[in-house]
Amino acid sequence: MPVQNFEELFQQKIDNEIKIEPKDWMPDAYRKTNIRQISQHAHSEIVGMLPEGNWISRAPSLKRKAILIAKVQDEAGHGLYLYSAAETLGMSRDEMINDLHSGKAKYSSIFNYPSLTWADMGAIGWLVDGAAILNQVMLCRTSYGPYARAMVRICKEESFHQRQGFETLLVLSRGTEEQKAMCQDAINRWWWPSLMMFGPRDSESTNSDQSMKWKIKRKTNDELRQNFIDMIAEQIKVLGMTLPDPALKWNEERKHYDFGEIDWNEFWNVVKGNGPCNKQRINARRKAHEDGQWVREAAMAYAEKKQSKTKAA
Amino acid sequence: MNNFFIKKFFYGDIPEEKGGGSDYQTKHDSTSWPLWEVFIRSKQGLDHKHAGSLHAADAQMAIENARDVYTRRMEGVSIWVVESKYITASNPEEAGELYEPAADKIYRHPTFYQLPDEVNHM
Numbered sequence: 001m002p003v004q005n006f007e008e009l010f011q012q013k014i015d016n017e018i019k020i021e022p023k024d025w026m027p028d029a030y031r032k033t034n035i036r037q038i039s040q041h042a043h044s045e046i047v048g049m050l051p052e053g054n055w056i057s058r059a060p061s062l063k064r065k066a067i068l069i070a071k072v073q074d075e076a077g078h079g080l081y082l083y084s085a086a087e088t089l090g091m092s093r094d095e096m097i098n099d100l101h102s103g104k105a106k107y108s109s110i111f112n113y114p115s116l117t118w119a120d121m122g123a124i125g126w127l128v129d130g131a132a133i134l135n136q137v138m139l140c141r142t143s144y145g146p147y148a149r150a151m152v153r154i155c156k157e158e159s160f161h162q163r164q165g166f167e168t169l170l171v172l173s174r175g176t177e178e179q180k181a182m183c184q185d186a187i188n189r190w191w192w193p194s195l196m197m198f199g200p201r202d203s204e205s206t207n208s209d210q211s212m213k214w215k216i217k218r219k220t221n222d223e224l225r226q227n228f229i230d231m232i233a234e235q236i237k238v239l240g241m242t243l244p245d246p247a248l249k250w251n252e253e254r255k256h257y258d259f260g261e262i263d264w265n266e267f268w269n270v271v272k273g274n275g276p277c278n279k280q281r282i283n284a285r286r287k288a289h290e291d292g293q294w295v296r297e298a299a300m301a302y303a304e305k306k307q308s309k310t311k312a313a
Numbered sequence: 314m315n316n317f318f319i320k321k322f323f324y325g326d327i328p329e330e331k332g333g334g335s336d337y338q339t340k341h342d343s344t345s346w347p348l349w350e351v352f353i354r355s356k357q358g359l360d361h362k363h364a365g366s367l368h369a370a371d372a373q374m375a376i377e378n379a380r381d382v383y384t385r386r387m388e389g390v391s392i393w394v395v396e397s398k399y400i401t402a403s404n405p406e407e408a409g410e411l412y413e414p415a416a417d418k419i420y421r422h423p424t425f426y427q428l429p430d431e432v433n434h435m
Contacts, residue, residue, distance in 0.1 A: 024405050070385075077382050084366045087348070093368060094345055150365070157386070296370075300346060303371035 014215050019145040022088040030214055034144050035089045036105070037216065039096045042082035043107035046100075047281050049075045051115040052124060060118055067164055068121060074157050081150040088146045101286050103273065108132075110193050112275030119172055119179075119186035125165015127187070127194040130232065133158050134224050135198070143215040166235070173239045187236070188244040195259075196267045198225040226256055233257045347396055349375040353383055354391035361393050369394075 006025050013020065020026055049072045056072065059065035083093055099105035110128055115121070136158060139151040172183040199221040211217045219227075229248075236243055247260035269275065346368040352361040364383045369375035375394040383389065403411060419425050428435060 021405070023402060073381075073385070077385065080367060080382050081365060087366070092345075153365075296346065299370035299374065303374070306371065 011213075014143050014213075017215075019148060020143055021145045029210070030216075031089050033211065033214075033216060034147065035086055035091050038082055038086040038089070038144075038147050038150075039091065039099070040106050040108075042079045042086060042096070043100045043105055044111065045075045045079035045082060047107045047111045047285065048128075049079075050281055050284055051111055051113070051277075052121060054115050055118060055121050058118070059121075064121075064168070071125070071161055071164065074161065078150075078154045078157070081153055082147075085144075085146040085150045097289060101282065101289065103282065106271065108197055109267065109270040109275060110197050112270050112277045112281060113189070113193050114277050116189070117182050117186060119169065119182040120190070122165050122168030122172065122183070123186035123190040125161050125163075126169055126235075127165075127190045127232065128197070129158060129161040129165060131194045131197045131228050133162060134228050138217065138219050138224070141215075141218055166239075169239055169241075173241060183239070184241050187239075187241055191244050192262065192266075193270075195225060195229070195262055196270075198222075198228070200264065200267075229257050229259055346370050347398070349379075349394045350397050350400060351375070351379040351383055352393040352395075353379070353389040355388055356390055361391065364389075366397060 007027055010020070010024075010026060010030075013024075020030075052068060052072050052075075056065060056068050059068050083096060086096060087093060096105065100107070110131075115124065133155065136151050136155050140148055140155055142148045142151065169183050169187075172179045175183075202220045202222045209220075212220070233243065233248060233250075245260045247258060249258050251258045270278070273279075347370075348366055349369055349372075350366050351364045353364045354361045364379070367375065367378050367382055369378050372394055376392050379392050379394060380389075384392070415421075
């Protein structure tokens with residue numbers, strides 16, 4: 001069959017909502033796009049453990065500490081689901097890890113911001129995980145089977161993350177003046193970076209959007225961002241706090257909230273490695289990997305030794 | 314092949330040419346752990362179902378890792394692991410020939426038989 005037919009058949013499957021599975025024929029660009037997207041999503045989960053890991057030893061109570069550990073452990077699990085999904089496309093785990101450590105592969109730029117106070121744990125859960133969930137719910141219906149299945153599993157676990165984040169802020173918002181101020185400060189610092197998580201404006205794209213045609217993604221950046229803003233603008237009323245955007249206003253005609261301009265310079269700067277914590281995050285990952293080298297080797301040596309003993313017996 | 318460039322991206326998808334990077338090279342693992350497939354029985358009476366895969370040095374570690382990765386919320390009562398290299402899968406390109414023999418045997422389905430209403434619970 002000529003390549004053209006394969007491509008037509010492939011597109012027909014996508015149009016008919018038939019998932020693509022690892023051994024199926026797929027265009028090179030589809031494979032590459034998925035590898036890039038899934039592995040970078042995995043890296044985001046893994047690097048995402050760092051800003052929160054920062055507060056495990058300083059959580060204000062044993063209850064909060066247990067919750068935070070569980071949440072960080074979930075992120076590790078999510079990273080693993082996603083790495084396995086990317087591996088089905090033919091890229092090895094070693095290569096993916098190396099690309100993260102060299103800076104070739106990216107992770108969500110939100111994790112290059114520092115977590116300065118305990119209230120940041122609340123703001124990350126509510127805003128950052130909230131924004132991630134909107135993307136992830138959409139990705140449960142993505143066209144590549146292993147990616148979609150990983151996302152279903154992740155979404156089931158993720159809602160606890162957002163709820164615990166909101167509850168953390170709720171407690172602070174009903175606390176002392178100092179706690180209230182801490183809550184508002186965390187929201188102020190995380191609001192704009194959260195909006196940037198959805199990526200550049202749709203108008204930045206000049207080509208026809210192949211990712212939409214292949215149903216890798218199903219909603220545009222702007223659509224998702226607007227959904228997020230509409231949701232958060234209502235929820236913040238419960239906290240009695242404000243969002244740091246004077247232009248934020250309900251638009252009766254559009255039935256959506258209008259909002260102010262995002263600082264795209266800042267966004268690209270952070271993507272390119274000049275955010276407040278880029279170096280720190282990558283160094284932490286490299287160090288963890290290098291320090292774990294002997295453990296990986298020892299475990300393998302032990303496994304081999306055990307196996308040769310069983311054979312000899 | 315189409316040679317397009319996908320410009321839009323979002324959470325977890327940043328194009329390489331905008332990202333930069335360095336030539337840092339991870340020290341190559343002389344011993345990378347093999348890949349295992351994980352199957353989980355969610356409760357007694359149900360089949361083991363494929364849950365995903367993971368890397369581990371041996372079977373025991375694969376089961377322990379599977380416990381941590383796939384059953385953090387009591388999703389399982391039993392775990393099977395098998396090294397991925399031992400799984401033989403059918404080829405999707407041969408799906409036509411492989412499943413064709415079943416296609417024209419509609420008499421294998423109960424609905425093929427038209428019976429009088431009196432026995433319609435058969």
